[in-house]
Amino acid sequence: MEKSSAPVLSPVLTGVFAGPIAGLKYQTPTLSGITTDDGEFQYREGEAITFLVGGVVLGAVEAAPRLNLTQLANRVAGKIDKLHDPSVTNLGRFIHSLDQDGNIETGVKVAPAVHELIGPVTINFSPPTMPMGQGGAVDFANDPTVRRILDTLNATPGVFTSKMPRTLCDAATTRNELRRNIRGIIKTTDVRIPLRDGSYVCADVFRPAAPGRYPIVMSKGFYGKSFYHDCICNETDAIRKEEMEDRYFSGNSDGAQYENHETVDTSVWVPEGYVCIRVDARGVCKSPGLQAPFSVQEAEDYYDAIEWAGTQPWSNGNVGLWGMSYLAMAQHNVASLQPSHLKAMIAQGTDADIYNEALYGGGIFGAGFWNWWWKIWSGNNHCGKRPETDWMARALATPFNDSAAYGPRGTIFMRPDLSKATAPVWIVGPQVGAIIHQLGSSETYIHSTASKARKFDFTDAWFPGSYSGKSIAE
Incomplete structure (x- = not known):
């Protein structure tokens, strides 16, 4: 009689839990373990995999090379349009x-002691149905089991290393992170980019989660790099x-045109294989120093940021x-300094000769625009007292086109030497909707003769058009 042979197992594969989330327990029919610091787990093709914290079953799903928390909630099953389902919001809040x-x-890194401290309990991530509009997020925060777990963890040294005592993660914060997990985006806030004088500027970096080297799309601006614009100065x-941000991606009840004013939408560009970087100029929000718009120093800081990236x-x-x-105008200034890593530019609604095209058009100071722009539109781009230079007073005191004030090394505004701006450039000029940029866009294109390639377009709806699928694809 022949002996029966043992079943041949398929090869062991490695997957990644998006975040990454380290320290989760996992089980398949043939394997078990703890997710690594990189969120890695092991499985065999076709196996179901269950994830746990202590005795709390988070959910089970067919194993795959990349998984995220939203796939563990059966009603959501990884669908990005269902993140307001309490079952996934509450699951995410708990893990985060x-x-x-x-x-x-x-x-997310779960300390090893957490599993024993939580023990074999059951958590209801999907509370009983509540009246329309209330959901289950608030109710979950008051769940006695959840509160008892957090009390126990807060009382145990080493479980948490900061932000103590720990409370349940905010629902909107969790949903925004889950969206990035689904899209394969890693966000890093307030990255300090070193500058040549020993200072730094702060940037938010959005990059693909998959390992690799990617092209960069950078914007350096004056309005604040946080969602929509302005600053984040405190927890509130x-x-x-x-x-x-959560409302923007959940129906956009605020009617916002973009993620951040005048920069690319990271949710569109990063999944296409780009790293998107938003940089705050000196003195803006958490970037130290004095605000000096369109200055030589601002251009040199931009140069340093490009070379760093x-x-x-x-x-x-x-x-x-x-x-x-x-954020278009600033591009020509830095391009004239010729950073070695700068490969191309898209400048939409721009001016290079700010004195003639925006500040003193026709020899008359544009008081209405500049006072509004400084006090209102860019008036919330700082934390505390505004750290500004006296550029406005000096501009008012210098009404003539003085090259020392407005030239390539101007002490007030920098007028770039476009003969040195060699990077390919696509300039889009607005026909309507702006009191500046029409003349500047065409003049900048005309004088960008040193550019290795150049393109010019006029458009009516330059703001919505810039974020259209057609424009992005082009």
Whole structure:
């Protein structure tokens, strides 16, 4: 009689839990373990995999090379339009609250002791149906089991290393992170980019979660890099911005045109294989120093940011610039300094000769626009007292086109030497909707003769058109 042979097992594969989330327990029919610092787990093809914290079953799903929390909630099943389902919002809030350092942007790391401390309990992530509009998020925060778990973890040294005592993660914050997990985006806030004088500017970096080297799309601006615009100066600001972002991706009841004023939408560009970087100029929000719009120093800071981005481990060395209005105008200044990693520019609604095209058009100071722009539109771009230079007073005191004030090394505004701006450039001029940029867009194109390639378009709806699928594809 022949002996029966043991079944041949398929090869062991490695998957990644998006975030990444480290320290989760997992089980398949043939394998078990703890997700690594990189969120890795092992499985065999066709196996179901169950994830747990202590004795709390988070959910089960067919194993795959990349998984995220939204796939563990049966009613959601990874669908990005169902993140307001309490079952996934509450699951995410619970897991995000277990992160050791409390900064889920760097991933979630569950301390080993958490499993024993939680023990074999059951958590109802989907409370009983509540009246329309109330949902189950608030009710979950008062769940006695959840509160008891957090009390126990807060009382145990080493479980949390910061943000103590730990409370349940905000619902909007969780949903925004889950969206990035689904799209394969890693966000890092307030990255300090070093400058040549020893200072730094702060940037938000959005990059593909998959390992690799990617091209960069950078914007350096004056309005604040947080969601929509303005600053995050405290925890209240942070929650308010998270809620704005959540509403934007959940029906957009605020009617926002974009994620951040005059910069690319990261939710569109990063999944296409780009790293998107938003940089705050000196003196803006948390970037130290004095605000000096369109100055030589601002251009040199931009140069340093481009060269920094071109040498990061996730960069392929190719940096492109994209921006509208202010964030377009600043591009020509830095391009004239010829940073080696700058490869292309898209400037929409721009001016290079600011004195003639925007400040003193026809020899008359544009008081209405500039006073509004400084006091109202860019008036909330700082934390505390505005750290500004006296550029406005000096501009009013210098009504003539003085090259020392408005030339290539101007002490007030920099007028770039476009003969040195060699990067390919696509300029889009607005026909309507702006009191500046029409003349400047065409004149900048005409004088960008040193550019290796150049393109010019006029458009009516330059703001919505810039974010249209057609424009992005082109």
